[in-house]
Amino acid sequence: MTTSQSDIESMQVALGSALPRWNMSADARLTFLSHSENTTFLARDPRSGQQLVLRVQRIGYHTPAEVLSELSWISALIADAVIETPRPLPDRDGLLLCPVPLNGSMRQVVAFEYMSGEQPGESASLQGWFRKLGALSARLHQHSRQWKKPAAFQRKVWDFDAMLGARPLWGDWRSGPGLHESGRQLLQTVADALAQRLGIYGRGHHRFGLVHADLRLANLLVDGQRLGIIDFDDCGFSWFFYDFAAAVSFMEHEPIIADLQNTWLEGYRTVASVSKEDEAMLPVFVMLRRMLLTAWIASHPETEPARLLGNGYAEGTVAMGRRFLQTL
Numbered sequence: 001m002t003t004s005q006s007d008i009e010s011m012q013v014a015l016g017s018a019l020p021r022w023n024m025s026a027d028a029r030l031t032f033l034s035h036s037e038n039t040t041f042l043a044r045d046p047r048s049g050q051q052l053v054l055r056v057q058r059i060g061y062h063t064p065a066e067v068l069s070e071l072s073w074i075s076a077l078i079a080d081a082v083i084e085t086p087r088p089l090p091d092r093d094g095l096l097l098c099p100v101p102l103n104g105s106m107r108q109v110v111a112f113e114y115m116s117g118e119q120p121g122e123s124a125s126l127q128g129w130f131r132k133l134g135a136l137s138a139r140l141h142q143h144s145r146q147w148k149k150p151a152a153f154q155r156k157v158w159d160f161d162a163m164l165g166a167r168p169l170w171g172d173w174r175s176g177p178g179l180h181e182s183g184r185q186l187l188q189t190v191a192d193a194l195a196q197r198l199g200i201y202g203r204g205h206h207r208f209g210l211v212h213a214d215l216r217l218a219n220l221l222v223d224g225q226r227l228g229i230i231d232f233d234d235c236g237f238s239w240f241f242y243d244f245a246a247a248v249s250f251m252e253h254e255p256i257i258a259d260l261q262n263t264w265l266e267g268y269r270t271v272a273s274v275s276k277e278d279e280a281m282l283p284v285f286v287m288l289r290r291m292l293l294t295a296w297i298a299s300h301p302e303t304e305p306a307r308l309l310g311n312g313y314a315e316g317t318v319a320m321g322r323r324f325l326q327t328l
Contacts, residue, residue: 004302007103008032008039014102015054015109019043021091021098022052022111030054036303037061037233042114051114052089055233056100056107062156062233064097064108069153070232071096071110073210082143083136084228086112115228117221122251127263132227133215133247134267141240142272144210158213158238160198163292164191171299173291178311183318187291190321193328194291197284201239201277211238216249241278245285250305252290253316287324290317 016030028045039056057067071088078087089111091098098109120129156162162169173191174184201207212219214234221228244264248257261282268274294317297306 011102018100053112055110065154082139086115117223119217120222130260131263131267134264135271137243138268138271156236158236160195170296173295175298176294176314179314187321211243215247242285245289252286
């Protein structure tokens with residue numbers, strides 16, 4: 001379902017009138033932040049100084065049970081001091097997932113604490129942040145393996161079929177804008193190779209479990225020496241080391257990726273071991289993610305990344321696929 005600028009503006013007006021549900025005064029104001037899978041707004045109350053982020057859930061993507069499961073993991077990560085991430089906030093009725101009438105339909109809204117910071121830039125300092133991200137990823141993975149999930153816990157499974165195969169959650173990669181038949185044929189060969197490598201690697205408990213699945217730069221907040229992690233909306237069950245591939249989203253083709261992989265691994269190994277088999281799979285996961293994002297751009301044309309990257313991204317995916325096949 002696409003969301004237009006007018007949809008966002010009318011959503012903002014309607015959601016603004018609902019702010020008292022989160023104990024904000026009549027002077028509170030709403031500012032649009034971003035639109036991707038969901039639409040997010042920043043609410044500020046000049047009377048109390050309170051700030052919170054409101055996330056309007058995309059229609060038809062996550063079930064209420066899946067959203068509440070996401071929030072339960074976030075709450076556990078905060079309680080166990082694993083990472084720094086915004087706390088989900090209930091409304092005045094104690095609801096974490098709040099139905100709000102927006103644009104003629106009932107939408108589900110989640111409120112989070114505001115977290116200061118900016119996303120790390122693509123500069124020389126990025127390697128230092130990737131070292132820290134590697135350590136945080138290892139802590140997330142350790143927690144995932146040990147945490148006793150609630151009985152009703154439900155999240156999507158990000159396996160090959162859900163990404164590039166029979167039941168793609170983000171659409172068909174073959175629909176990538178600017179992708180020609182020769183490119184599709186080459187990428188089909190890549191997809192077959194990825195499926196084979198993933199099948200051999202397997203989905204044992206030590207390799208496959210609950211992961212963030214979207215640790216890209218836009219979901220990291222730097223403030224001083226603190227690296228905060230936001231947006232668990234795509235968290236689900238996948239390969240643990242897929243988290244590195246998600247971290248280099250939209251820059252997979254850049255020369256710096258090899259250095260970022262090395263520093264991420266350095267950070268990871270300060271917390272947990274990495275086998276040779278795990279390390280050898282990192283380029284496989286990067287290629288898998290690149291093809292998944294090619295599908296995402298095709299199915300989310302109204303988002304800023306899709307508008308900025310356009311046809312060139314699919315063309316870059318073909319070039320990456322050609323290089324990937326040469327390494328096999």
